[in-house]
Amino acid sequence: MPSRDGPAVEVVDLVKRYPRATTNAVDGLSFTVAPGETFGLFGPNGAGKSTTIGILTTRLRATGGRALVGGVDVSRDPVGARANLAVVPQHNNLDRALTPRQNLLYHAAYHGVPRAEAEERAKVLLDRFGLTERADRRIEAYSGGMAQRLMIARAWMHEPEVLFLDEPTNALDPQTRLLIWSRIREMRERGVSIVLTTHQMNDAANLVDRVGIVDHGKLLTLDTPQNLVRGLAGQAILDLTVTPTARDDADEVVAALRELDGVRKAERRPLPVGAAGAGRGGAGRAALATLGPGALAALAARARANGNASTATLAGAGGGRIRVRLHLATDPAALLGPALAVLTGRSATLNDIHIGEPSLEDVFIELTGRDPR
Numbered sequence: 264m265p266s267r268d269g270p271a272v273e274v275v276d277l278v279k280r281y282p283r284a285t286t287n288a289v290d291g292l293s294f295t296v297a298p299g300e301t302f303g304l305f306g307p308n309g310a311g312k313s314t315t316i317g318i319l320t321t322r323l324r325a326t327g328g329r330a331l332v333g334g335v336d337v338s339r340d341p342v343g344a345r346a347n348l349a350v351v352p353q354h355n356n357l358d359r360a361l362t363p364r365q366n367l368l369y370h371a372a373y374h375g376v377p378r379a380e381a382e383e384r385a386k387v388l389l390d391r392f393g394l395t396e397r398a399d400r401r402i403e404a405y406s407g408g409m410a411q412r413l414m415i416a417r418a419w420m421h422e423p424e425v426l427f428l429d430e431p432t433n434a435l436d437p438q439t440r441l442l443i444w445s446r447i448r449e450m451r452e453r454g455v456s457i458v459l460t461t462h463q464m465n466d467a468a469n470l471v472d473r474v475g476i477v478d479h480g481k482l483l484t485l486d487t488p489q490n491l492v493r494g495l496a497g498q499a500i501l502d503l504t505v506t507p508t509a510r511d512d513a514d515e516v517v518a519a520l521r522e523l524d525g526v527r528k529a530e531r532r533p534l535p536v537g538a539a540g541a542g543r544g545g546a547g548r549a550a551l552a553t554l555g556p557g558a559l560a561a562l563a564a565r566a567r568a569n570g571n572a573s574t575a576t577l578a579g580a581g582g583g584r585i586r587v588r589l590h591l592a593t594d595p596a597a598l599l600g601p602a603l604a605v606l607t608g609r610s611a612t613l614n615d616i617h618i619g620e621p622s623l624e625d626v627f628i629e630l631t632g633r634d635p636r
């Protein structure tokens with residue numbers, strides 16, 4: 264990577280208003296990306312992420328403010344800025360008149376990469392992205408995932424200082440997603456600065472150094488994923504999968520759990536996929552520990568010894584399950600007994616317990632709300 268003082272990307276009070284729009288799509292955005300940093304720009308649909316990337320990659324002109332890539336002002340010197348960057352846009356913009364290999368070579372030629380070097384790079388990249396077999400066939404035959412792999416390989420052909428990835432894993436199957444995240448990780452390890460948008464925040468959480476969350480064109484927060492998660496009031500999460508009795512009301516079960524000391528918030532969550540199996544886990548990436556049926560039985564025994572000798576059952580119940588997430592301001596272990604006592608008192612069945620930490624997605628929801636845009 265070229266060594267240069269100063270940030271890889273600098274955005275200062277950036278504003279974009281589209282013609283005839285009544286509000287700004289980007290509304291006074293400021294952030295910097297350090298050399299070698301992987302920066303996640305997250306936000307709900309319509310938050311202004313693609314517009315910001317459009318300006319930084321010279322596809323769009325800003326209405327106000329400043330944006331520099333590799334130290335070059337994108338509106339004063341778009342050609343100079345383009346030499347420093349590559350972009351993988353949200354929509355396929357491959358040249359269908361060319362084969363995949365030709366797409367790579369054409370891109371390299373545009374950026375002045377000598378022919379022999381370009382051919383060697385194309386060979387290596389086609390291989391790394393699993394595209395060698397189809398390298399010389401027409402693009403129309405490509406699936407969405409293959410096109411996406413090719414666009415990332417193409418972006419890498421001139422080894423840019425800054426790589427912009429706009430939803431690089433959107434609408435891809437899990438295998439392609441894994442491959443793409445691992446190639447992005449390799450680019451990061453080689454010192455390239457990366458700006459990426461994604462709605463797959465928990466996938467990206469281990470990859471990004473810092474995250475800026477935007478909404479309505481404004482920056483809501485900017486920090487490392489660890490600090491963002493730590494800053495979420497309620498340090499830990501206790502997920503309970505519960506089957507209330509047929510005569511009980513699910514919302515009242517949640518309300519009763521909410522009353523417990525140390526519970527900051529209690530909410531219904533969707534049941535994890537596969538939750539029909541007794542004792543199955545599945546709180547997703549946030550989960551740190553699952554207590555199996557043995558541990559649950561021990562807890563039940565403890566609750567009974569404490570005088571709650573009613574009819575709580577553990578694991579194995581049929582329908583009517585609900586998932587309750589307790590956000591705690593206290594140690595989750597200290598809440599297990601009282602939570603179990605509440606359920607025992609209502610003759611509810613406790614099917615599964617997960618102790619976890621909030622995820623980046625929890626931070627995102629907390630900041631931007633639950634309503635779809």
Ligand SMILES: Nc1ncnc2c1ncn2[C@@H]1O[C@H](COP(=O)(O)OP(=O)(O)OP(=O)(O)O)[C@@H](O)[C@H]1O
Pocket residue numbers: 281282284288306307308309310311312313314315
């Ligand atoms: N070409 C355009 N003309 C007018 N308005 C636009 C145009 N492109 C985007 N917008 C508007 O600008 C705002 C920001 O859109 P943008 O595409 O930047 O959001 P985003 O965060 O990238 O969303 P998504 O996650 O859906 O890709 C939205 O209100 C959108 O409707």
